Every structure is written in C-alpha cells, then in structure tokens.
Amino acid sequence: QDTVTLQLKWVTQAQFAGYYVAQAKGFYEEEGLTVEIKPGGPDIAPEQVIAGGGADVITTWMAAGLAARERGVPLVNIAQPFKNSGLLLTCLKEAGVETTADFPGKTLGVWFFGNEYPFYAWMAKLGYSTEGGADGVEVLKQAFNVDPLIQKQAACISTMTYNEYGQVLKAGITPEELTVFNYRDEGVGMLEDGLYVLEENLADPAFVEKMTKFVRASMKGWEYARANAEEAAQIVLDNDSTGAMTLEDQLYQMTEVNKLTEGSTGALDEADYQQTVDTLLSAVSPDNPAITKAPEGAFTHAVTDGL
Amino acid sequence: MTTSSPTSADRTEAVVSATDLGLTFKTNDGDVVALSNVNLTINKGEFVSFIGPSGCGKTTFLRTIADLEQPTSGTLTINGQTPENARKDRSYGYVFQAPALYPWRTIEKNIALPLEIMGYGASQQAERIKRTMDLVNLSGFEKKYPWQLSGGMQQRASIARALAFDADLLLMDEPFGALDEIVRDHLNSELLKLWDRTQKTICFVTHSIPEAVYLSTKIVVMSPRPGRVTDVIESNLPRERPLDIRETPEFLAIAARVRDGLRAGHSYEETV
C-alpha cells in the first residue's frame, strides 16, 4: 500500500474538511492509499516541512508557494481544490472606514507568516505606504483571531469568510456595523489552498500516479463535504484532538468553505494562476518580495490530467 | 543557689540571675541535657570566668543569657528583665567561640558593623575602629578580608568588634583560645584595665586555669552530662593585678581548687 503524508497549513478545521472526509469515508483506502494528515500551526511552514522531507504533499496559498519556489524550494502546484479566495479585510464603520479612501492614518491588522502578500499587493495598487504616517496605513501583525477588532485596537482586520468573519458576527457585531473588503473584488485576489509537491518527485511516474489517486480521493472528499456539510463538520471535529472547537463553528466554516471549493475539479485554472502571478508582480518591493520574476514550471496538470 | 558578696562592685545589683535553669536540646537521636539546675547570680561589675570540660554547657549558658537559646526550665533574668528585653536594650556584647566575620566586609567594616547598626556617626565609628584595632594589635589589616587573615587574627578582629561599642555586659566565649601566650597576657591585662575603668560585668569562658584565676572575681566550674555548675569559687585577689601575681601562693591555691573541680568533672581521671 502506498503511503502519503499531507502537511496542512493550519490546525484541524473545516477548511481542510475534504481530506478528513476522504480519510474517514475510506476514499483514500479505496485508492489503495494510506494517508497521514499532519495538522499545522502558527509556526509550521509547510514549505519548510516538505523541503526537510517531512511530507509528500502540502497545502498552502499560491503566493507563499511561489515565494518558496523562488527561494529554492521547487514547489509545484498539482491541484487547486479552492476555486475562490475567502480572504477579507473587515472594518468597523465606527472607526471611520467606509471605502478604501479612508485607509490612510488607520491601523490595519494583517496576518503574516506567508499570508501577507495579498495585502501588500493591494496597498501597492492603492498607492498607500505601509510605514504609517498621515497618508500611509499603520500595519499590525495580527494574531490569528478577531480580538483586535473587538478590542478596537485596529480599524480593520484580516478575516476569512469561513472563519473569522463568522466569529465577528457571532460576537454580536452586526453586518451593518461593518465594512467588508473582499480581496477578489478589489482585484487582488489570489489563489488560496492548493496542493503542492516537490518538482523532482514528479519525474517519477509512480509518484504522479500516487498523487493522482490522492487528488481524486480528496476531490471526492470535497464533493462529499459539499453534499453533507453537517456530517463533514462532525468528521472534522472528531479529528480535532484539542477539543477546543465547537460543532457550530465548524458547521459555519464548512458551509462557507463549500462556497469556495464549488466549481473546482481539482485542476488548476491557468487564468487564475496568471492573475495571481500578475498581482504579485505588480507589487514587487523590497518590503514585500514575494516573487521578483514570473515563475517557470510552478504548476503541472500531469496529476489532474489523470483524474 | 549562690549569692556572692561582691568583692568589687559598688552595689549589690544582680546583672545575671539564673534559678533552676535547665536547657535540653532535642536531636534526631534523643535529648541532650545541656544545662540542668543551674543557679547563679552575677552582680554588676563582677568578672566571672566559666571553666569546665568540653561540652559541659558553657557556650549554651552564655547563649541563653544572650537570648540566643531559650531555657526549657527555670528562670533567667538579665538586669532584672527577660533576656529578650535585655538583648533588645543592647545590654551586652558577645564574642563567639568562632570568629563569625562576614566575608563580604573588610576587617574594619566588620568592626564597624555593630556601630552602623547602633547608629554611631561616621567620625565616631572611625575613632572606635582605630582604637579597638590598635588594642588587639591589628593595625595595618583594616582593608583585608577575613579569609586573608590568620586564625588568631580573625579571633582578635571579632574581639575588637565586640569591644567597639559600649555594652555593660560582655559575654566572651574563649576569646583568647587561638592566641599565643604573649598576646594573651597582653590582652588579659588590657581587658582587666578596661574592666576596671568601665565597671563592666564580664562573663568569660576559658580553658586556661591561670587565665581564669588571674582575671576573675568569681570562677564558675561546670561539669558535663548533664551540664551543671559544680563549684563557684570567689577570688579574694586584689582588684589590681600585676602579671606576677600568678606566682603568689593565694593565686596558686585558687588555681589548685579550680583544677580539682575541673578534674572531678572528667570521666577519665584514671587515664591521666
């Protein structure tokens, strides 16, 4: 039996439901695979894990994947289960943010650790300095929760449609009190969760074959999750050994994630790829050097072609 | 109980008064009776020597006077007060059997310690440090640290420390044990002069019979297991004592009595 180790970018949550469902429902087994799913955390860089031989395949955002590629970890996108992006910038109207023109002088919460590229691309597009001051914006490295907004330490914070945004609402702040910017709508959307492997492995047809099985089973998992959101949320919950999450949170997340995976066959849409690369290249600066030149061979259809 | 008719003090005023005093230490392997049934009165201006075999309770008795040990039976008053109040009045100066100098202080700073605590001014401190260091012949070693001194020098520093401030009662536990005969003679006569001049009351532990006889108005002989007072010898030697008084028959008679008392307290007279 073939074994596959998958390193996730983040802790066990419905964001990764497809993989957990595929495992729980025996889809991997049907393909003859034994899959180990390694949850991530705030200081796990999946790119580093795969470079160190700790995983066969990882999930990461495309911007981070391309950045790693330029820095000597030859990652290749083999599949893109997330068709749409879910990254938002969520602001309090009370803090005086209604449009992008209100940003200067405000404090904005941003996730770093490889999640900051869309933000910098956007600010570059808007022409705002990120160094603070009257015409710039004050950037906060935001922890991975919504506290800064609730505590009013920032005017805007990063949220995902499927997670933090829900938490903001759940805390009792109504959508009317919020201004929400969707990165996709601002023209700086980038591809989110994709599956990446090391380029050298793709030379081996057996590996490609194995990945094809893996992606096929995973996509089946995603499909199942869309059809059975409640059961999928429960499966995710069962896989969380921290016991910190609630079914309610995961069900919300499942529903929202399903909107993002909707329409993906698993194969990467080259137009989406090109849009991500273009956006990144539009914002090259010493502060934010995601990539400096268009990447070559950063994706392959070899795996998804076999689906 | 021994009530002494003071030979030299002006008034009969009890400085130390012990009645049926007892002290038992509890240890991991049974009790040690360090003092039992001690009855003793020491009047103002007396010079009392304690002599007795090793482990008979001399140090313990001094420590009890100093309120460093608590009696387990009987009563003890110092200047008519409890030992604790007497201690809080700073009624005594104590020279321990070991030097107990603080290693982070130079010799002069060690001597300054009680002066600082008792609030003496800087110039007074300097003057007293100089005077007592001269007295014990340590001049020139002011800036040395304790570990840079020989054993006898450390002992002298601790004597200087106790003499630097003016306590009416001096408790001295074998202060001259580590000193040679010449220095010892010198310090003996200095101590006598000081005593004569200041009318202090002095409790003095020694192992030297001649020293005890030479210095004291009263000699307390103790014996061990359990620690008790076996003899209290009043000395009728004159208050003025040249060193050669030690050859006189009166002196030798007293010394012989002390020696007998001491020997009686020992368990192995036969082997000697």
Added chain:
Amino acid sequence: MTTSSPTSADRTEAVVSATDLGLTFKTNDGDVVALSNVNLTINKGEFVSFIGPSGCGKTTFLRTIADLEQPTSGTLTINGQTPENARKDRSYGYVFQAPALYPWRTIEKNIALPLEIMGYGASQQAERIKRTMDLVNLSGFEKKYPWQLSGGMQQRASIARALAFDADLLLMDEPFGALDEIVRDHLNSELLKLWDRTQKTICFVTHSIPEAVYLSTKIVVMSPRPGRVTDVIESNLPRERPLDIRETPEFLAIAARVRDGLRAGHSYEETV
C-alpha cells in the same frame, strides 16, 4: 639552615626539608610576606612544635608542606619528593585550625570520610571510627551533626578524623586550642604514646609553651612581618615523658628559652 641530630629517629632521614622558602600573598591592598627565608629540616620520627605570634606564618608553613599553598621562592621537599607527589601518596594527615567538618555528615560519617576516600572496607571503617572516637572521648556522639556539638567537641572530631587513617606525617594546627587543661593533658599523653608506638613524624602548631616543650623533640620559634624562623630549639628531654616532667628544671629551662624567643618576636613587649 638547621640540620638537627635526631634524638629519637632511628635513621637520619629528612621528611621535610625547606631551603630558603618564601611565600608572598598578593592582596587587594598590597603583598603580604607570610614566609621568608625559611630553612628547616625535619627528620623522620621527630615531633616538631611551631610556636610564634599570631599571623607569623605557622599555618602557612603547614599548608605549604601539605601542598595547599605554593611557595613563591626557595624549595621544599617532603620525603625527598615534591609536596605535590607527597600529597598524592597520602603521606600526611592534617588537622586544620578550624574543624572543617562537613555539615551534612554525622560525626561518625565525618570521621569515615578519609577512610571512604582511601578505600577502607566497611568493618575496618567501623573499627577505626570507634577507636578514634574513643580516643578523643566522643563516644555517644556518633550520630550527631556538627552543629549539635560544642566547639571543643568539633575540634576533637576533626582530630579523630585525621588520626583515623595511618599517615606517617601528621600536620596539626592548634589541635588542642579549644580544649580544657584536663582533656588537653590526656590527649597530649595519648598523642605521645601514639607517636612513640608508630614512629610518626609530627608537625604541631601550638600557642602553649608548656605543651610545646612537653611534646617536642624540636621547637621552632617563628616571628611575624615577615614570617620567619627565629630559633630552633632541640629538646633533650627523654622520649618517655610523664606529666610531672613539666616541673623539672630541664623542662623549665627550655620553656624559658622558648618564651624569650617568642617575646622577641613581639612588637609590644613594653606593654606587657
């Protein structure tokens, strides 16, 4: 340099031989010359006492023999070897001026310490502990910790520790300083017996002139600032010494010579 004709050793065999020995301590406020130009030979089987004013370098000299201090000039050999090699041969037992007992060991365990280190078997240890504790009259205190003992008892424990193993050379720094006359007499004669029986060589620091004369075949008188040997007195007293030898004219003559030497080393003879 003094070459002595041995009074009691069978052969003339130098155990300690110092030539132009000097030792200077560097301190924060200048150098202290603890030993200067010391020339001395101690032959096998001799009993040598060191006497001298406080701070004259007696302890330093013993420590140099024991390889605990390094001479800054001159040469010193022990049994014809360097002090270091002699120490490594475990040629000597040392009684320090302070008891230096380990507070976490009971008295018997303190005495067992050198025996453990030198690899004695359990039964031998027990036997030696018992014997030496009897010798210093500490039986019954085996299980006590050092702080539960009186000053004199601690000193005796440290003597027992040094006698527990068989070193040919004994270095004793004021071993009997904290003991009363009776115990001291007792231990003096026990020490003489031991010396006589085992032909040990003994270096003995004391402040008591009678003790020095009573015990020694040779008395080294030292004087301070800088520490040096001012007189070496050979004693012609017989090897067999009853306690009352101390009343004989020969004894008193030697004692007088020692006293003169001692006094000469002092700076304040006039005040005495």
Added chain:
Amino acid sequence: MALIAAWLFAWLFVERLSKTLAPGLGDNAGLGLLIPIAFGVTILVVWEVVTRAGNVPQVILPPPSMIWARITASVPTLLADFQQTFLKAVLIGYALGCGLGFVVAILIDRSPFLKSGLLPLGNFVSALPIVGVAPIMVMWFGFDWPSKAAVVVIMTFFPMLVNTVAGLNASSAIERDLMRTYAAGYWQTLMKLRLPAAGPFIFNALKINSTLALIGAIVAEFFGTPIVGMGFRISTEVGRMNVDMVWAEIAVAAVAGSVFYGVIVLIERGVTFWHPSVRGA
C-alpha cells in the same frame, strides 16, 4: 552526528589551546575571549562545510556566510528590531520582573502570613504558559512593546522569587546570631547580612532571567505586534522562506543576550567577590 563530531573537534582544539596558553598568560582577559571565539569559529566553519557539502536546503539551514551577507545587508532593519524588542520590551520587562520577584520575596520573607499565603501562589505563576499569557497581555496592554514587557515580567518573576527566597535563607546560624546580639532590626539584618549572603542566589536569577527575558519578548511578538521587532521578523520571515534573515535575527539575539549575560556576570564578580565560587576562580 556531524554536529557532535564538530563540537568534539572544536573542544579538543580549545582544550589544547587553553592548556598551552593558560599557564603563561594567567588571567589575561584577551585569552578569556580568545578561547570561546576560537570555539565559535570552528563551529561556524564546520557548519559552513556541512551545509554546503551536504546540500542542506537553505530554507532549513543556510550556511553562515549567507547569514552574514544578510546581516550586513539589513543593518537598519536589524537595528530597528533590536531597539523595539531588546531596548524596550526586554530591558524594561526584565527590570520590572526581577524587581517584582525580589520585592515579593522580601514581603514573603518579612511576614510568615504572606509566606504561607503568597509563596504557593508564586509557584502558581511559575509556569504561566507564555503562549496563553501573550495574547491576554496584548488584550490588556495593546500591541506595542508594553504587552511584550508584561510577558517578560511574568517570565522573569518566578526565577527571581525562588532564588531570592532561597538566598535569604543562605546566611549561617552564627551570622544570624551575631545580628541578634546587636538587637538589629529586621531591615538592618536584611541589608547587612541576609541580602549580601543572598547575593550569589540573586545573581543566579539575574543571569537566568537575562536569557529568559529575551526568549519571552521574542516569543510574545508571535502573538500580535506592530511590524517591527525581532520576534515579528523571525516569524514573518520564516513564513516568507527567508531563513537567512531568521538566522540573522537569531545571531543578533545571541550576541545581545550574551553581552547582557556577560555584563551581569561582570557585576556579579564585583558584588559577590567574597563567595568561594568567585574567590576560587
């Protein structure tokens, strides 16, 4: 394996060096520095060789030469980060945390009531997990350095408390008796006997805390911070796969921490000169 071999090699080298040089030079301060430097250089050379020869991916462990290049290229950034993390959060938090631990230890010592009431609670904060505390501090004290300093306070408090309490009991019975004979007050005994005797223990805590403070401040920056600071840079650049920058920050942290520690050791030498551990060395 390679690391152990490297270390052994370096050690042997230093051993030889100190054996041959030490007697001649004695207490020479230059030599004291030379040996650890020689050791460090050996390590660096081995590191360089292993990473280059072994083709270790640079996102896992970059060679020292690359780290050095990064350091020289990023001086302003490193400086700003150093100022934010070390000069503000670490130093202030360290002073407050050590001060607080010390004061509480004295309070505890002063009153048996507090001793039985506060000491168990002191144990309680001993290991307040930094990961749990850091977000709370951000909540209470905001994003900037004060919340980091607060984390440092919490981290450094306990070592100081424990060591000071142990140190205050370090004076010997006879030394305390002496003070009793003078009827010295509590404060006099404290100032003239117990604190000096506690010195070695207190410096222990100061030394341990000097490194703990740095760790604390850096880790605390993982949980929300303005976009400057050593911890911020480390976590961000790991995410960006700029591992050379991560090591550049680590190098700065190591140098700053070592200097900090070294300064405390120097002060310790001066203050507790009398302690056998200093006197003997």
Added chain:
Amino acid sequence: MTRAGPIIVVLLAIVAIWYAAAIGLNAPWQNDVYRRGDMVDVPFTQFVQDTWNQEKPVLPTAHQVFGELWNSTALVAPNKPRSLIFHAWVTFSATALGFVMGSLLGVGLAVLIVHNEAMNRSLMPWIVASQTIPILALAPLIVVIGFNIFTGTMGIPTDPARLMSKAIISAYLSFFPVAVGMVKGLRSPEAIQLDLMHTYNASPSQTFWKLRWPAAMPFLFASLKVGVAASLVGAIVGELPTGAVAGLGARLLAGSYYSQTVQIWAALFAASILAALLVIAVGVVERLVNRSMGARPA
C-alpha cells in the same frame, strides 16, 4: 489549618480584585451591547452581573473559569479530547521527560564546566548564546528534522516521537537554569573544605560526590524549581509546532483561534496548577533531602 488560613485570605483578596477588574475590563463591550440593543438605564447590579457573565469577556471571572475547569475535568471522561485532564497528561508527560533530560544535561554540563577550564571557557558562552535563540524559531527545525529522524531513521512510532520532540524543547529550556545554578553550587564549597579533600588526595569524583554535590544542594533545588517550571513552558511551546495535536499548549492556541476566552483561561489555570504541583513536588523532595542531610532547623 493554620497554614490554610493565610492562603485563603490572600485568595479572597485576589478574587475580590479579580471581580472588580472584570467589571472595568468588560465594561466597554457591555456598553456596546447595550447600545446595539438600544437598552438605556440598565440598573448597575444588572450591569455588573452582565460584565461577569459575558460569553467572550476580556477578563473572565473566577466562576466562569472554574466552571469551565469543572466542566472539562469532572464532567468529561479523562481520555476524551474535551477533557483537560487528557491535555494536562499529554503536557505533563512531555514536561516530565524534558525535565529529566534537561536536569541531567544541566547537571552534566555544570560538572564538565566546574572540572575543566577549557569547557568553562568554550562551553559557557555558547550555552548562554543557545538560550538567547528563540525556541519558537528553532522549534520547526526540531520538528522537521528531529521528528523525521525519530520516525524515519530511528523508526520510533509517531506518538513517542512527538513526545520526544516536545521533550527536547522542554529540556532545552530547563537545562539552562539547572546548569547555571549548579555551576555556582558546585563551586560553593569553602576553600578549607576543598583543602581537606586535597589533603586526602581525593580523586575528582570523590571530591564531587562527597563534597561538591552535597554542598550544591541549596542551589540545586532552587534551580530545579525554576527548571521544572521552564520545562512546562517548553513543553507547552513545543506543542505548537508539533502540529498542535494535543496538550495544554494546543488547547490554548486552538482556544485563541476561536476566541474562546474562558476556555483559554481554564487551560491557563490547568497549566498553572500543574506547574504549582510540580514545583511543590520538587519542594517536598528538597525537604526530604534536607532532613536526610541533617539540616539545622531554621
């Protein structure tokens, strides 16, 4: 009872301050809630009650925290992920293993440093430097490389391997206080005590066991208390990069991602209770050792 009295008084004082602070810190949010709900003139008692019972308070109150502690210990089977006992156990095992490794390493290094001048000069600066390296930066390295070595080359199953990775981080944090304290402690014997050993020509190991080691005891225990606390911090920190699987650290972190304030505080308290128990355990051993060494009662 006499010992419990002061603790209770201090505890009461702390709880009083706690509840007072909760009002202040939770008030802004409560006011926002009232504003959104168009509630005016809320009686003060109602306001206080509300601030003490928010779902995601800035500062949760004692009854909330202990309620959560109770719910997640007594009311859940101890082998379930919802149980704090389960997480505490996971953390404790890594802490214990790390503490043992760290203490041994710390003592071992101290022994080398005290006995060998080259070690002292070459090792000490690097030990210090090692501690200034932020573990969270190194942890992924340890996880990526270490975990792979454990599971791959050494063939250790994942669970023990994960435990080892955490224990290594825990040991990394705890060895330092132990090493520093023991270097001091092993050098603390008085010169004359060392001289005595010298006169017996005692071997270094004899001097060590019969003198340096017993003399270092006060330093050892002060260090061990700090060390065990540091071990726990290390284990918790180590739980983050090992994939946040289980343990108090994982629980804390996961709690923070969903702003489960009460849950975070409960986990924090669990960690603190664990720390206190560990420190007290070291204290008990200290007392036993002191007694067996004939320490003089203070």
